[in-house]
Amino acid sequence: MKKECIAMLLAGGQGSRLYVLTGDMAKPAVPFGGKYRIIDFPLSNCSNSGIDTVGVLTQYRPLELNSYIGSGQPWDLDDSTGGVHILPPYMGSDGGTWYKGTANAIYQNIGFVDLYDPEYVVILSGDHIYKMDYSKMLQRHKEAGAVCTISVMEVPWSEASRFGIMNVDGADTVTEFQEKPRQPKSNLASMGIYVFSWRMLRRYLTEDEADPGSENDFGKNIIPRMLADGQKLAAYRFQGYWKDVGTLESLWDANMDMLSPESGLDLLDDSWPIYARTFSAPTAYLGRSAKVTHSAFNRGSDLEGTVENSVLSADVHVAEGARVSYSVLMPGTRVEAGAVVEYAILGENCCIGAGCHVGAAPENTDPDKWGLTVLAPCCKLEEGRTIPAKTMLTRQGEEVPR
Amino acid sequence: MNGLHGIIFSYEKRNNLRELTDIRSASSIPFGGRYRAVDFALSNLVNAGCTDVGVVLHGRYQSLLDHLGTGKSWDLSRKRGGLKILPPFAYRQDWGETAFRGKMEALGGVRSYLDEIRQDYVCLMEGDLVVNLPLGEILERHIQSGADITAVCGNDSFRVEDGTYLQLSPEGRVTEVLYHLNNPRGYRSLEVYLISRSLLLSLVDECASHDQYSWRRDVLQTRCGQLNIQGYIWNGFAAQIRSVQEYYDRSMQLLDPAIREDLFCAERPIRAKSADKSSAYIGPEGCCVNSMVADGCSIGGTVENSILSAGVTVEEGAEVRNCILFKDTVVRRDARLSHVIADKCVEILPGHALMGQPSYPIVIAKGSQV
Numbered sequence: 168m169k170k171e172c173i174a175m176l177l178a179g180g181q182g183s184r185l186y187v188l189t190g191d192m193a194k195p196a197v198p199f200g201g202k203y204r205i206i207d208f209p210l211s212n213c214s215n216s217g218i219d220t221v222g223v224l225t226q227y228r229p230l231e232l233n234s235y236i237g238s239g240q241p242w243d244l245d246d247s248t249g250g251v252h253i254l255p256p257y258m259g260s261d262g263g264t265w266y267k268g269t270a271n272a273i274y275q276n277i278g279f280v281d282l283y284d285p286e287y288v289v290i291l292s293g294d295h296i297y298k299m300d301y302s303k304m305l306q307r308h309k310e311a312g313a314v315c316t317i318s319v320m321e322v323p324w325s326e327a328s329r330f331g332i333m334n335v336d337g338a339d340t341v342t343e344f345q346e347k348p349r350q351p352k353s354n355l356a357s358m359g360i361y362v363f364s365w366r367m368l369r370r371y372l373t374e375d376e377a378d379p380g381s382e383n384d385f386g387k388n389i390i391p392r393m394l395a396d397g398q399k400l401a402a403y404r405f406q407g408y409w410k411d412v413g414t415l416e417s418l419w420d421a422n423m424d425m426l427s428p429e430s431g432l433d434l435l436d437d438s439w440p441i442y443a444r445t446f447s448a449p450t451a452y453l454g455r456s457a458k459v460t461h462s463a464f465n466r467g468s469d470l471e472g473t474v475e476n477s478v479l480s481a482d483v484h485v486a487e488g489a490r491v492s493y494s495v496l497m498p499g500t501r502v503e504a505g506a507v508v509e510y511a512i513l514g515e516n517c518c519i520g521a522g523c524h525v526g527a528a529p530e531n532t533d534p535d536k537w538g539l540t541v542l543a544p545c546c547k548l549e550e551g552r553t554i555p556a557k558t559m560l561t562r563q564g565e566e567v568p569r
Numbered sequence: 570m571n572g573l574h575g576i577i578f579s580y581e582k583r584n585n586l587r588e589l590t591d592i593r594s595a596s597s598i599p600f601g602g603r604y605r606a607v608d609f610a611l612s613n614l615v616n617a618g619c620t621d622v623g624v625v626l627h628g629r630y631q632s633l634l635d636h637l638g639t640g641k642s643w644d645l646s647r648k649r650g651g652l653k654i655l656p657p658f659a660y661r662q663d664w665g666e667t668a669f670r671g672k673m674e675a676l677g678g679v680r681s682y683l684d685e686i687r688q689d690y691v692c693l694m695e696g697d698l699v700v701n702l703p704l705g706e707i708l709e710r711h712i713q714s715g716a717d718i719t720a721v722c723g724n725d726s727f728r729v730e731d732g733t734y735l736q737l738s739p740e741g742r743v744t745e746v747l748y749h750l751n752n753p754r755g756y757r758s759l760e761v762y763l764i765s766r767s768l769l770l771s772l773v774d775e776c777a778s779h780d781q782y783s784w785r786r787d788v789l790q791t792r793c794g795q796l797n798i799q800g801y802i803w804n805g806f807a808a809q810i811r812s813v814q815e816y817y818d819r820s821m822q823l824l825d826p827a828i829r830e831d832l833f834c835a836e837r838p839i840r841a842k843s844a845d846k847s848s849a850y851i852g853p854e855g856c857c858v859n860s861m862v863a864d865g866c867s868i869g870g871t872v873e874n875s876i877l878s879a880g881v882t883v884e885e886g887a888e889v890r891n892c893i894l895f896k897d898t899v900v901r902r903d904a905r906l907s908h909v910i911a912d913k914c915v916e917i918l919p920g921h922a923l924m925g926q927p928s929y930p931i932v933i934a935k936g937s938q939v
Binding site: 200201202240425426434435440441442443445447448449450451452453454455456457458459460461462463464465466478479 | 602641838839846853854865876
């Protein structure tokens with residue numbers, strides 16, 4: 168079945184900088200924004216952009232992700248020709264290996280891409296929060312007649328040295344790529360989203376695989392190689408909200424951004440819906456003593472206490488007299504009476520016993536000692552415990568360093 | 570195949586739902602924020618392991634059709650069996666407003682469908698019933714008791730529009746079936762009946778040959794002595810949505826945690842079609858107490874003792890008290906509402922006030938601008 172364009176979504180990374188949150192699941196499966204998981208963003212973008220065939224490359228702890236994606240129906244990615252496909256590493260008659268790098272992951276699935284014989288392939292990451300119409304990027308790719316089109320966005324000059332920076336000419340053709348340059352010549356950062364002409368990418372992947380010195384990575388190997396060969400690489404300027412949620416701080420930030428449409432992340436906008444697999448739970452109930460302000464909440468929740476500046480997922484219970492501020496609570500979390508949770512990320516099904524105090528506000532803390540407090544999924548705190556700022560607890564409640 | 574087959578009747582004969590049923594049948598009326606009435610009957614059946622459900626349509630069924638879709642939301646989109654929509658075009662005669670005169674006639678009209686039923690038992694229900702019944706247990710009781718028909722009834726003689734009331738013997742056998750009562754007595758029938766497929770088929774044929782069409786009159790009442798009809802008394806919450814007042818009162822009961830516990834018990838989840846809305850949000854100046862709030866709502870003002878469906882907006886300074894607001898309704902700045910039922914996509918303009926009474930809630934039709 169020939170397709171003009173398919174997407175390959177890199178979802179195999181461990182997400183080690185999310186620490187305990189990704190102890191048992193791959194980063195794209197981490198809950199976000201109350202009702203989503205991170206992978207809902209690229210999958211919904213594909214669906215809304217008219218891409219009906221998506222390969223999801225998994226490797227690290229894929230079980231939660233696999234069951235979440237299921238048939239792909241929540242994203243309308245269950246077409247009879249195409250749809251979403253989970254692609255783990257596999258064995259062949261002469262052995263097999265884990266995915267060695269982003270480029271190698273695609274290389275190992277050349278057979279999958281060839282099934283659809285596409286003209287173009289979109290390469291996506293599973294750790295970005297953004298809404299983007301890939302069809303516009305594809306349009307730019309075709310018009311530029313490029314081999315590869317890289318999505319870029321302007322970042323503040325002061326932060327440019329943290330990104331992979333694209334230097335471009337007047338027609339936005341990429342002239343140079345610098346990974347985290349000390350002296351950036353441009354402030355156009357790569358977003359890690361690529362459109363390739365498949366025939367050319369296929370050739371470069373094969374050559375890259377034959378090079379024993381290569382790290383088999385798009386940013387480190389494929390893109391520089393193409394540039395060195397004088398291939399045409401176009402930049403596609405993206406405007407709008409985009410955030411890499413690979414760290415605890417950026418994950419927390421992006422959740423907070425959801426509360427303020429001024430941030431550019433407007434999830435109430437119906438024109439570009441983000442789909443999610445939903446589960447059955449009754450309508451949220453806010454009790455007689457509930458004080459919920461500047462916060463998001465979801466079905467199955469029962470809120471009796473105070474909630475401010477926080478993002479609450481489905482099935483969250485906040486008892487009377489408890490207070491939750493500036494925090495992200497993942498599904499199934501319970502906060503018992505009189506407990507305080509501030510500046511914290513609580514993983515799925517955490518239980519905070521009565522009178523506990525989790526996290527601290529920066530204004531009440533020594534700046535050196537302040538940071539987000541993070542609890543792994545299923546962490547249970549017995550009554551009255553105090554968990555200071557910048558602390559991280561595992562599922563068993565043991566403190567681990569960052 | 571020993572199992573349960575569901576048939577849901579979506580009725581259209583009540584006229585006390587005012588504007589709420591202008592555009593829909595009672596079965597597709599929103600209830601409890603994120604549900605439609607028919608979600609309860611469907612979920613009750615599915616939770617009892619039922620895989621095949623027929624929905625007999627009648628009247629303004631476009632909204633219901635749209636809601637049911639393929640049945641996917643209730644896991645009823647199946648290769649074999651699943652959800653079957655039984656629209657009224659199959660009926661031989663057109664009885665004006667009412668395409669058929671009673672349930673037996675409706676069933677006679679879909680006789681070939683009844684022939685195809687794979688299960689030994691059939692559960693007849695109505696789409697306007699809001700309840701969470703343990704139908705699996707009720708079926709077991711039905712089989713063990715050796716009854717011809719088991720009639721599920723509420724533990725009250727609460728007055729409902731066009732209600733049926735069952736008189737039970739001390740052993741639980743139905744001795745009399747009454748309706749059109751000025752002073753209801755006995756047990757309120759929830760219009761949920763379990764019956765074997767073979768008996769149902771023979772009753773449908775018998776009724777057809779005698780030009781009998783009413784389940785209630787021609788089967789229950791007339792054959793009460795010759796058939797063994799057992800009552801099953803349900804002590805939990807059960808609302809039959811047949812008038813605006815009942816709709817309003819029963820909805821407001823959901824604000825009681827014990828009622829929610831009963832209706833939304835975790836072992837038998839009520840499934841609904843999901844709206845692709847984001848989380849609900851309350852703004853910095855917002856205040857929301859003792860209310861149910863569905864996905865995608867945005868609250869900048871004050872909401873008290875109310876039930877909000879998905880995507881409702883209450884702007885800053887607006888006050889909403891004791892109201893039921895359907896999907897995508899917008900209450901603009903400084904507007905005030907009390908005891909109002911606003912249908913979908915209603916807009917209350919800034920500064921306006923609408924005050925209903927607990928005994929007469931105001932109903933605003935779909936898409937109105939006030």
